[in-house]
Amino acid sequence: MIIGYARVSSTGQDHSLQIVRLQAAGAEKVYQEKQSGLDRDRPELAKALEFAREGDVLVITxxxxxxRSAAHLHQIVETLDRKGVGFRVLDDASLDTTTRTGKLVFGILASIAxxxxALRKERQxxxxxxxxxxxxxxxxxxTVDEERIRTLKGEGLTVPQIVKETGISRAAVYRALSE
Structure with a gap:
């Protein structure tokens, strides 16, 4: 079975063209959502990944x-691969894990990701x-002058009075006094 996934980033956008293209590519079931790609919680994507069975192909436009990133893509495709599910991108014929060449291209992309x-972590x-x-x-x-807080306490002020005098939180006063 070919399973389609369509997504747009905001409610003002329309994914009907994606859906038409996915159906034209043979998608029998299309999951669709209007949600930012940066959002980790994408329920329709989760449903599509859960629904996919061995021999199916997940298709996107x-x-x-x-x-969200190459690493995230690799994670998703790895999940699909473990289930025996292929992956295909309509606008990029080289990204098709149902073919040998597509698997090679995807492997190269995963290695680059x-x-x-590793480079980002090293620089960090x-x-x-x-x-x-x-x-x-x-x-x-x-932003807290701990010495002033201790001085005020030494002068006999209570914590509520120090809070009122300095304008900082009660927790910050206690933290300064405990150090």
């Missing part, structure tokens, strides 16, 4: 309709190491 992830770790070497610990700068 464009690659960006399915995944993995490489990009280098940046963190550099910041630590410069004495930067990350996070935003402190």
């Amino acid at each position: 464009k690659l960006d309709r399915l995944a 993995e490489f990009e992830t 770790m280098e940046g963190i190491a550099k910041a630590k070497a410069e004495g930067k610990t990350g996070g935003r700068p402190k």
Whole structure:
């Protein structure tokens, strides 16, 4: 069975053209939703992946309709592959895991995605190491003058009075006093 998946990013957009193209490609069942691709919770995509059985093919019109990133695409196609389900993109004939060439192309894309992830992580770790070497610990700068809070407490003010005097939260006052 050919299963279609159509998605647009916002409620003002229309996915009827995607649906027509998917049906013309032989999709007997089409899952559709109007939701951002960045949204992790896409119920119709989850239903489509759950519905797909061995021998089925999941078809989309464009690659960006399915995944947020190359890594996410790889994760989805890996799930389909474990179930024995093929994957095809109408606008990119080279992305068709039902063919040897399509599997090769997808494998290359997956390798590139993995490489990009490793590079990104390496750069991030280098940046963190550099910041630590410069004495930067990350996070935003402190806005609470802990010394002033301790001074006010030493002068006999209560926590509610310190909160009123400084305009900071009760929790921040207690945190400053406990350090």
